[in-house]
Amino acid sequence: MRNETENVRVRGSGTQSVYAALRREILSMALEPGSPLDEVRLSERFKMSRTPIREALLRLAGEGLVTTLPNRNTIVATIDFASLPTYFEALTLMYRVTTRGAAARRDAKIMQRVRARQREFADAVTAHDAFGMIEANREFHVAIAELAGNPYYTTFFARLLDEGRRILRLYYSTFDDRLPRQYVDEHEEMIAAIEAGDIDRADRLAIDHAAQIVRQIQEYIARDLERPLTIEIP
Amino acid sequence: MRNETENVRVRGSGTQSVYAALRREILSMALEPGSPLDEVRLSERFKMSRTPIREALLRLAGEGLVTTLPNRNTIVATIDFASLPTYFEALTLMYRVTTRGAAARRDAKIMQRVRARQREFADAVTAHDAFGMIEANREFHVAIAELAGNPYYTTFFARLLDEGRRILRLYYSTFDDRLPRQYVDEHEEMIAAIEAGDIDRADRLAIDHAAQIVRQIQEYIARDLERPLTIEIP
DNA sequence: TCCTTGAACTTTGTCGACAATTTGTATATA
DNA sequence: TATATACAAATTGTCGACAAAGTTCAAGGA
Known part of the structure; x- marks a missing residue:
């Protein structure tokens, strides 16, 4: 039956x-x-x-x-805010290494995938879809890491980015419109630097991009700490 | 009973x-x-x-x-020799990052543990114990990574070093006496640079140390490839 | 001779059950 | 009232069993 x-x-x-x-x-x-x-x-x-x-x-x-x-x-697993500084340090390093590596290799085929992710990210930004932005941003940078062609970097970086997804989700509601559009532009610049094979410029862009994200998250956290504490009695 | x-x-x-x-x-x-x-x-x-x-x-x-x-x-898991170049790249990066980080932080307490590992390594060298050298070398660098104070680096680096243990074991029989003693000296220099807080010197030493190890393994592999092939019929 | 078919064998994936440990609660005691 | 103890409940760690998928090998057909 x-x-x-x-x-x-x-x-x-x-x-x-x-x-x-x-x-x-x-x-x-x-x-x-x-x-x-x-x-x-x-x-x-x-x-x-x-x-x-x-x-x-x-x-x-x-x-x-x-x-x-x-x-x-x-x-x-709980999110350990005390270890955020070391997390940012590792994240910045991997941003740099993967973007540099991608510029050094620049494979046209995988570059298409990077572009596709960038389009998804831009779409999420225009749609004001904060969650979609977080996912697409992760995929964008993983695609760059794959372009760099070092699987050790890719897996480590992907894990760091996943950890970051949780942190960003915490503050998605406070996303304003200015920053995401800036990220779209920065991504475009990264793509250009990679396609030009300009390693130094790719490195600088990665440093700036990482610093921007770190600033953003730190600002969210600072803003969060300013809020009056809600004391819950169980 | x-x-x-x-x-x-x-x-x-x-x-x-x-x-x-x-x-x-x-x-x-x-x-x-x-x-x-x-x-x-x-x-x-x-x-x-x-x-x-x-x-x-x-x-x-x-x-x-x-x-x-x-x-x-x-x-x-099989050892993928085709991905050795990317492995060396990642290993070199982590050598540098952890040694630099250790020099930037330099904690006397953990430094004692680094020294202890270095002694074990030196003992293994004088005893011509190739296996012991491999293990002690791994512990030495993990201790430095812990000194750098970034757990993301430590776990990633430890995994890379473990993978290296298997590769080194493949060629342990071809160890000669010259290189290990050189490693002891290089380790000593690293300790000195870390204690002096000299980040640039620590970085340079890490680069040289990594390059030396990469050269050593590549030489082993090259030597191995020169041997006449033994064709096995199952 | 080579390929296909199929049956026996091996090894894994999943299941339900039981025992050990920890947590929470109620009772007793100071 | 506060603390200690014992008991009950909940949850995990381990076990043995069975079925499904894969492997091997022999028999049969082209």
Whole structure:
């Protein structure tokens, strides 16, 4: 009577789908940092046993997206504001290295993909879609990293950018219109420098771009700290 | 009759111990790249069920130390010689960044740990212990990275150095006496530059040190390629 | 001789169950 | 009232079993 493909999923896809779904929800801040991830509840939600759930959580823990508290539970990894300065330092370095590398290599084929991401970013800006901007910006820079052709850089940089997605989501509501348009222009300049093979100019643009983003986030945080504290009594 | 603590291990230690054991064996090349890791056989060897074994393999896969072939088996990750140039590029960058960072911060307390690692390295050199040299060299540079105080750098760098351990192990038998002693001297110079807070000198030393190691490995590989091919018929 | 078919075997992916550990609560005691 | 203790509930860590996918190898046909 019932569609026989209803409850049957492809063998091996269980862990993968749970991993992808949780990862998306964590990075989009749909799952708040610190919120508990119960294996039993997740197994009910995804309609599978605890084993694939556990394996997905293990992968997420390996990427630092969740924290496993032994014999207790797993929680969404918290954002450590104290380590933001070191994060910015690493982010700036990778911005520079990947942009320089891309200028040194400049592959026309991958350059098309970079342009496509840039268009998506510009579209998100005109649509005032803050979330879309964050995602497209991430993809834009990962595409540049792939153009640089060093997989060690790409994976490390992608992880840093993902961490940044969560931080930016925290402050998406305070996005104003000025900065995003400036980012579009800066991206265009980066593309031009890469296509011209001008490594030094690419490096300078990366430094400025990174500094701009760091300033923006720091300003958001400072603005946030000025707000009167809301004391919650549980 | 039997000691009741014999077959009982602490809850939660199963995955951890298997992970640590396999990781050690992979990085020491006791497990050859490409060799299969059978879950059932591993569960017999470690005397536990397949679940903790699987979780250990999943962690190792997350670090790129093993490769999971879906529905087939898991193998020890192969060493991709084609990507060695990009590896050297990333390694050089992290050598520089961590050494510079350490010079900028210079914490006397952690500096003691760096010195201790350097002593271990020097001891391994005088003992002509090639394996010990590889391990101590890794620890020495990780200690410097910790001194730099950026955990993003430290984890990334540590992973790169681990990958290097496997490559160096391939050629440990061809170590001669000249280079290791030179490394001891270069390490000493690095320590001096860090303690003096001389960032530029630390940077230059890191560049030279990295270049030296890259040259060494490339020479080993070149020497290896000159050997007559042994054609194996399976 | 080479390729296809198929059946036995091997290994993984998923499941439900049980035991150990921790957390929360209620009770007893000072 | 505050603290300690014991008990109950919730959650994870581990286990053995079964089914699905892949591999191997022999038999059969072109």
